[in-house]
Amino acid sequence: MSEHPSSALFSSSSGQGESYLARLNPEQRAAIETTDGPLLVLAGAGTGKTRVLTTRFAHILLTNRAKPWQILAVTFTNKAAKEMRERVSLLLGNPAEGLWLGTFHALCARMLRRHADYVGLTSSFTILDTDDQLRLLKQIIAPFQIDTKRWPAPGILGVIQRWKDRGLTPERVTDSEDSDFADGHCRAIYRAYQERLIQLNACDFGDLMLHVTEILRTRPDVQAQYQRLFRYILVDEYQDTNTVQYLWLRLLALRPGEPANICCVGDDDQSIYSWRGAQVGNILRFEKDFPGAHIVRLERNYRSTRHILGAAAGLIAHNDERLGKTLRSGREDSDGEKVLVVGVSDSDHEARDVCAMAEKMQRDGHSLAEMAILVRAGFQTRAFEEKLVQSGVPYRIVGGVRFYERAEIRDALAYMRVLSQPADDLAFERILNTPKRGMGPAGVQKLHAAARSHQVPLTTATRTLLAEKVLKGKVGDQVQELVNALDTTRDILAREGHVVAVEHLLEASGYLAMWQADTSPEAPGRLENLKELVRALADFGTLGEFLEHVALVMEHDENAGDARISLMTLHGAKGLEFDVVFLPGWEEGVFPSQRTLDEGGNSGLEEERRLAYVGITRARKHAMIFHAARRRVYANWQDSIPSRFLDELPDEHVIRQEERDASHRARHLSDSVFVGGAPLVARRRRDPLAGNTPSFQLGERVRHPRFGEGIIVSADHHHVDVAFEGLGIKHLLTSFLEKL
Numbered sequence: 001m002s003e004h005p006s007s008a009l010f011s012s013s014s015g016q017g018e019s020y021l022a023r024l025n026p027e028q029r030a031a032i033e034t035t036d037g038p039l040l041v042l043a044g045a046g047t048g049k050t051r052v053l054t055t056r057f058a059h060i061l062l063t064n065r066a067k068p069w070q071i072l073a074v075t076f077t078n079k080a081a082k083e084m085r086e087r088v089s090l091l092l093g094n095p096a097e098g099l100w101l102g103t104f105h106a107l108c109a110r111m112l113r114r115h116a117d118y119v120g121l122t123s124s125f126t127i128l129d130t131d132d133q134l135r136l137l138k139q140i141i142a143p144f145q146i147d148t149k150r151w152p153a154p155g156i157l158g159v160i161q162r163w164k165d166r167g168l169t170p171e172r173v174t175d176s177e178d179s180d181f182a183d184g185h186c187r188a189i190y191r192a193y194q195e196r197l198i199q200l201n202a203c204d205f206g207d208l209m210l211h212v213t214e215i216l217r218t219r220p221d222v223q224a225q226y227q228r229l230f231r232y233i234l235v236d237e238y239q240d241t242n243t244v245q246y247l248w249l250r251l252l253a254l255r256p257g258e259p260a261n262i263c264c265v266g267d268d269d270q271s272i273y274s275w276r277g278a279q280v281g282n283i284l285r286f287e288k289d290f291p292g293a294h295i296v297r298l299e300r301n302y303r304s305t306r307h308i309l310g311a312a313a314g315l316i317a318h319n320d321e322r323l324g325k326t327l328r329s330g331r332e333d334s335d336g337e338k339v340l341v342v343g344v345s346d347s348d349h350e351a352r353d354v355c356a357m358a359e360k361m362q363r364d365g366h367s368l369a370e371m372a373i374l375v376r377a378g379f380q381t382r383a384f385e386e387k388l389v390q391s392g393v394p395y396r397i398v399g400g401v402r403f404y405e406r407a408e409i410r411d412a413l414a415y416m417r418v419l420s421q422p423a424d425d426l427a428f429e430r431i432l433n434t435p436k437r438g439m440g441p442a443g444v445q446k447l448h449a450a451a452r453s454h455q456v457p458l459t460t461a462t463r464t465l466l467a468e469k470v471l472k473g474k475v476g477d478q479v480q481e482l483v484n485a486l487d488t489t490r491d492i493l494a495r496e497g498h499v500v501a502v503e504h505l506l507e508a509s510g511y512l513a514m515w516q517a518d519t520s521p522e523a524p525g526r527l528e529n530l531k532e533l534v535r536a537l538a539d540f541g542t543l544g545e546f547l548e549h550v551a552l553v554m555e556h557d558e559n560a561g562d563a564r565i566s567l568m569t570l571h572g573a574k575g576l577e578f579d580v581v582f583l584p585g586w587e588e589g590v591f592p593s594q595r596t597l598d599e600g601g602n603s604g605l606e607e608e609r610r611l612a613y614v615g616i617t618r619a620r621k622h623a624m625i626f627h628a629a630r631r632r633v634y635a636n637w638q639d640s641i642p643s644r645f646l647d648e649l650p651d652e653h654v655i656r657q658e659e660r661d662a663s664h665r666a667r668h669l670s671d672s673v674f675v676g677g678a679p680l681v682a683r684r685r686r687d688p689l690a691g692n693t694p695s696f697q698l699g700e701r702v703r704h705p706r707f708g709e710g711i712i713v714s715a716d717h718h719h720v721d722v723a724f725e726g727l728g729i730k731h732l733l734t735s736f737l738e739k740l
């Protein structure tokens with residue numbers, strides 16, 4: 001988004017002249033004119049790294065150093081690849097085709113199609129999604145005698161993926177490493193999994209890089225062919241490359257007897273993907289890996305005003321692990337506005353205020369297209385989506401799916417629909433085999449046939465087939481459990497209301513357990529989203545009202561074309577820029593995330609701080625940070641502590657505002673925020689839907705979202721009996737209990 005494709009970058013340079021160089025500062029120019037030999041551009045946010053890369057692409061073509069297809073250009077997202085392609089097309093005066101320009105995965109997929117036979121695949125191999133991967137892996141694991149409670153399939157898949165990120169084929173996994181996982185069976189499982197994939201003529205995402213790297217390693221002829229082809233290599237966001245990507249680059253760039261014409265641009269302060277195996281150390285090793293490397297530093301930031309830069313620089317200075325760079329404003333206009341830090345009373349007000357502020361900015365002449373709301377975690381988007389819909393502000397979700405369209409949310413909504421309307425066949429079909437209950441397409445067909453012949457809903461037909469023992473065995477038992485869960489939930493719905501009922505249904509149906517057992521990187525986010533969904537439920541009087549509301553929000557459709565505000569995660573905003581940036585949720589436990597706090601240690605915290613730095617430096621003119629004094633957790637409110645990052649922002653670049661709203665204050669106090677005189681803030685919060693179910697001890701004090709505080713009087717693995725004052729003893733599932 002840094003520049004519109006029709007910008008002036010190339011418009012005056014259609015093949016002749018060097019006017020495109022005139023728009024660069026001397027350091028940027030040097031980075032472009034040192035065309036041959038390895039080059040690292042190490043520079044802070046907004047200093048024109050991406051612009052250097054794009055201009056370099058142009059320069060190589062305009063000076064006839066290479067043909068368009070002889071340049072290998074790696075971008076971090078498909079969107080960035082598209083932008084670069086458009087600029088190059090503009091330059092060439094016709095659509096650029098055959099360019100080797102894209103993400104690591106896209107480029108590798110293309111190479112692998114050409115050489116698939118070297119690894120035993122054919123060029124029409126399929127790329128599996130996570131579901132397929134897991135299904136396959138479970139079949140592989142079955143004959144191995146491993147403790148699947150400790151080592152569930154998604155966990156093993158995670159281990160395999162990390163090995164792949166590091167370029168380790170099964171042969172390269174060492175004994176000592178193997179012994180760390182799944183009782184020492186993981187490497188054997190990995191090997192069997194890889195063999196099975198080949199039999200299926202399939203590969204997973206990680207294989208794209210791994211196979212190609214392996215081919216380049218073992219087939220010198222293929223390696224030489226690509227080394228001859230790619231006369232220049234360009235890499236954006238180098239700080240976020242992982243080991244296998246790095247190996248791949250080296251195999252292509254290090255040509256015998258010739259300089260490595262590789263140009264990488266990056267910023268160690270923006271390294272935010274270590275959880276996916278990215279190695280910021282790759283930047284530090286550049287000079288050693290590519291002998292004769294030049295290093296260019298860019299110090300002028302052209303994106304942000306002086307205050308925005310000052311705030312970001314002050315924040316990132318709190319990290320110890322950094323190379324240290326100078327960054328000064330290259331913008332000649334005034335200092336601009338200070339960064340605004342707004343404290344609001346609660347998370348609802350936060351969404352409301354951000355919307356109102358966006359509308360005000362729009363009235364002041366800013367286009368919505370130049371505004372973004374950047375959140376730490378996906379679950380935060382729901383509140384904003386709803387407020388945006390309510391106020392009729394057009395928005396788009398970037399790099400993600402709208403909240404109510406996410407798979408886990410649609411699943412949970414399907415459970416609720418069946419609860420509220422047993423005849424909802426579509427919803428029932430969705431939940432019938434989610435989680436897996438052994439109901440294949442044939443089984444579902446049978447149910448449909450029975451339903452049709454008796455003219456009853458699917459749920460009724462299911463009950464009949466169960467009663468008549470047509471549906472029996474293991475599948476029958478599992479489906480019976482679902483039916484039972486629905487029945488008990490209906491009782492709870494009548495007695496205790498929709499929030500508790502839905503919690504119960506998600507738990508008793510095994511749906512939550514499915515995600516809790518899932519150790520893929522997306523699983524915690526999905527659990528957060530489910531928690532957020534339950535939170536939203538509490539805003540409505542009945543389940544029916546809630547479902548109607550959701551239907552209305554989902555219907556709000558996007559008219560392509562008009563300007564809209566972008567809503568996305570901080571991770572997704574890398575490399576982008578906007579005039580106005582809203583940064584909500586700067587509270588301990590949200591940002592930095594609870595997981596980082598739970599893990600302890602400095603490195604996670606430093607990564608969160610880099611993410612905050614990325615957030616602030618996306619803004620050109622206005623950056624506004626929000627924190628709420630209370631955030632809703634289910635039906636209750638919980639006090640939050642402002643993020644430590646707020647204290648780290650230098651005062652001279654920041655204006656701090658507290659929203660003082662007496663009526664809300666009063667309401668806070670009447671809620672159960674204070675228990676026994678001590679504010680809840682002091683207590684470490686437990687995430688009720690976190691991966692592991694906590695174990696509870698007799699006599700332990702707990703809190704339930706509905707019943708309040710109580711004491712455990714008996715406990716087994718998933719259930720506990722809790723005595724609540726005035727309410728007696730209740731038999732409850734542990735997932736929704738919070739330890740006190």
Ligand code: ATP
Nearest residue numbers: 002023024025045046047048049050051302303575
């Ligand atoms: P990030 O680290 O966030 O990826 P970056 O270093 O890649 O940032 P760019 O996106 O290339 O920075 O540039 C930031 C902004 O500054 C863009 O709008 C770009 O067009 C502008 N810019 C870059 N160099 C110059 C220059 N020499 N003169 C004027 N504007 C410039």
Ligand code: MG
Nearest residue numbers: 049050051575
């Ligand atoms: Mg960039």
